[in-house]
Amino acid sequence: MEEYKLFDGEYKFVNIIWELEPINSPELVKVCEDRLGWKKSTTYTVLRKLCQRNVLQNENTIVTALIKREQVQKYESEAVLSKAFNGSLPAFIATLLEGKKLTVKEVNEIKKMIEEAAK
Numbered sequence: 001m002e003e004y005k006l007f008d009g010e011y012k013f014v015n016i017i018w019e020l021e022p023i024n025s026p027e028l029v030k031v032c033e034d035r036l037g038w039k040k041s042t043t044y045t046v047l048r049k050l051c052q053r054n055v056l057q058n059e060n061t062i063v064t065a066l067i068k069r070e071q072v073q074k075y076e077s078e079a080v081l082s083k084a085f086n087g088s089l090p091a092f093i094a095t096l097l098e099g100k101k102l103t104v105k106e107v108n109e110i111k112k113m114i115e116e117a118a119k
Helices: 008-020 025-036 040-052 069-085 089-097 104-117
Strands: 056-059 062-065
Touching: 008 025, 008 040, 008 062, 008 069, 025 040, 025 062, 040 056, 069 089
Parallel strands: none
Antiparallel strands: 056 062
């Protein structure tokens, strides 16, 4: 699962790919300069490293993601749950909801998720 670990800058970069894919690498350089303040060399360095890790692919200057946003979110969520809450989902949810007021719609959505997970 380590391949889904993305550092902050990598995550921001891959978010751009998820949003705009397929995107050609020269256009990606322009977007990264505008949104991230990166130079061309930084964009290509990060792109190369993420291609080597099989997170992205760059074929004929067309960049696409090889992993889905949901895969990274699942990995990151499990890492936080394990590290900060000793794997306790109830403790995580209690902390997350502390002081928050949920709408009826949110409560119903969460109930539905719990019911689906319990099947």
